[in-house]
Amino acid sequence: MAEIVGLPKLSPTMEEGTLARWAKKEGDEIAMDDLIAEVETDKATMEWRAFDKGVLLKILVAEGTTLAPDTPVAIIGQKGEDIAALLEKLGAGAAKASPPAKASPPAEASPPAEASPPAEASPPAEASPPAEEPVPASPAAQAVTRDAPAEASVSKPTRTADGRVMASPLVRRMAREHDFDLSDVAGSGPHGRIIKRDLDAALAAPKPTATTSARAGRQPPVEQPLSQMRKTIARRLTESKQSVPHFYLTIDVDAEALHQARIRVNAELEAAGEKVSVNDFLLKAVALALRKVPTANASFAGDRILLHQNVDLSVAVAVPDGLLTPVVRDADRKSVLEIGKEVRELAGRAKNKKLKPEEMTGGTFSVSNLGMFGIEEFSAVINPPEGAILAVGAVREVPVVKGGAIVVGRAMKMTLSCDHRVIDGAVGATFLAALKKLLESPILMLV
């Protein structure tokens, strides 16, 4: 018997998902565990796999549609089944079509009733958390953690993460009366609520007409819907900048020894086809420096401070429509080469959106490196609930006075953003000094 299938809830915190790609066409046979579609959630693109076998009789939503869990997305049944009645039912109760009942359909014909998440995507198992893991209110809150170096300015603070516009009842009534779209109004009330004065200002503002923009030879901006990741970035980083008291410490490191060390190590590794990057050394040094200055490996948790006993580094990775922060666990206990391999493997999967939620959560400290873009220095937004983030600039050639002569040396600037509620200036400075020492004498990483 054919059944209407709803969008599965593929992560514990998924409140909506975008049907990114149908892996099956209408009429395709579905075997157990077949990939039916890919769904972009707040965390990652998740695979929706068949729980049972059947035939995909009808696709109800186009790729790219964002939906709440359980919204009907397909009809699955047996080959050649008549689905007219089901389509009619959907038409009738379109808005509130109920998710398919789970009730024991006949084994053979049974469609994937409420496909449960595939094993891969099952809720995060914990990955060696610190003694008292600073679990955020929802794991989703952690999903996209890192910042872009510049403050991403949020243009529409009136929308909540789930896209709802916050407005006072008065404003809603006025908007109805004026047939005015509130989604373009910035709210000045608490939590970005649009209040009367905001709407008054918006109503008073001259509306750009087609003719005026044409006359000025200007084009209106192209509207781009927010991806799940973009929404999360916007929400998380706004929260961070608004609620975490940031301060910044910048230090300049002599990178010559590090440069030499890398050349020598890579010469040794060449035969095995391996190599390490400056960033791999840097992550190792950061992890060791955090061991030496454990008070910098801490989080503010409301009524107490969490001193993390593991060093789990969140590494910012730019991906096509945003950024992700896969976590290198226990980085202090891994070799530079191990760290390097792990980062490259995680980054590769991050770019393909194949990271599991638990691989992006639970970091204790973040590192963001924009050196490859030639950025000399920048300051980064803290990735809550972590207590600090290190923003690393490019290794650059600088004139250095050595033995009375000017020679070419190497330097690298790093800026530490600290949450002042947990990390004071002296602690941050001590950490940076320890890090500088390790980077300038890489041999110390051995002891």
Next chain:
Amino acid sequence: MREVTYRDALREAMAEEMRRDSTVFVMGEEVGYYQGAYKVTRGLLEEFGAARVVDTPIAEAGFAGVGVGAAMTGLRPIIEFMTWNFSLVAFDQIVNNAAKMYQMSAGQFRVPIVFRGPNATAKQVGAQHSHAVEPFYTNVPGLHVVYPSTARDAKGLLKTAIRSDDPVVFLEGETLYGLKGELPDEAEDETIPFGKARIAREGKHVTVVTWGRPYWTVMELAKQYAKEGIELEVIDPRTLRPLDHETIVESVKKTNRCVVVHEHWSFGGPGAEIVDRVQREAFDYLDAPVLRASNLDIPMPYAAHLEQKVIVDAARIRETIQKVLYARGENHG
């Protein structure tokens, strides 16, 4: 017009009604020879004699019950509680007999009685003697609950209460007795109807509903706000049951914001009832949540410095008003 204290306004109301109607009498502790614990009944014994100004033992349940019985037989008793705190031992008479007799006797007995006395926080009288009792009594169908904030309202409302054929809980602000206000001449026989709020001050930026002592704090605050260019519309409900929600709702439709200020505890009570009416009936006009400023939700401490922290004061009221104005510090909306 003439200047009269709140205390004397009440006395005038009783004296005038006793002259007008021989069924009206006063009963309570120290109302006669002592001239009233708060001197509200001063001169009544001399004018009307001991048969109509009756001193009682310290036995609230007893004399409240005698009052209910007297009212059932056609008299119009005014029962004075030395303070409303003491009404709690007469709670059963008020709630179960006075309020319910008319219905339970299928209309055979009306109970035209007034219970009156000082209400709310005075100064350092401790947790048991600092009640604002309006939440207890407004919850009871069958009772009118009246709470005048000014001398003029005190007199006009008390006269209406004495003429009412149903039981009235008449709350007087314990700290308001000495306040003077303008009153019309006695000959005018002014009565003020129940269920008609008074717009004490017109304004357009925020509606503040308040009664009793905080009414005066709000009126002072309104003057300061006016200097900052913010006009509070101050509404005194005068009677909490029946509640003139229409006047409040109309005002909120104009100002789009509402703050309720009261001395009673914040959990429930007429303060919460007003918020409920406003959100139901003016929902589409609200530009901010309806907030309340009240005494803190704890038994009143005796120590003076702690008591001052519990009582709703100008700072707490201002802070609340600032919130609904979406204003912080210097700027305002």
